[in-house]
Amino acid sequence: AQKVTQAQTEISVVEKEDVTLDCVYETRDTTYYLFWYKQPPSGELVFLIRRNSFDEQNEISGRYSWNFQKSTSSFNFTITASQVVDSAVYFCALSEGDSGNTPLVFGKGTRLSVIA
């Protein structure tokens, strides 16, 4: 069965520090998709990134970067030079299958607090 584990429940950092949010997944499929979403205090879920199981290249988008390692079943998210606006709950999610679109399985989320 598919499962996503975000072991860090809450993280608190001081502004401008770098922070890494961990995500470990379990799946028996060889084709799957990994996602990160951000939920700011206003409550909406904002899409950040999608990665398929055949693309292990790391990705960087501004201050955000993602490290996908199939060998350890991990898809970690790093924020460089954190800012107060980064304070939110971050969810890692998994979607399995090579046909059609399947529902997302979410981790429990990591609450990030960035202190000025």
Added chain:
Amino acid sequence: DSGVTQTPKHLITATGQRVTLRCSPRSGDLSVYWYQQSLDQGLQFLIQYYNGEERAKGNILERFSAQQFPDLHSELNLSSLELGDSALYFCASSSGQGVGDTQYFGPGTRLTVL
């Protein structure tokens, strides 16, 4: 703005009542998903529709039902409400044309059952 709209934004009702949550997907998206977010269960998938047909079912209670209409909007009906049904209900949509498409989420409906 994801392009997915949900109404109402907030809903307060009493136990035993029935409510309907509405979702309009992004223009061109054929797949609609419903998720429930509660403190104890986290984000859980309820049900998925693709172009009017039910595609997948998750941990959806028998008291809950949904449908997707010809114009592709979707409604989630919750009946015989209990205190434990209080949660944030999200609708998401994806194109449905590919594989592993990104799901874009609406702003959610916060349901409070008193």
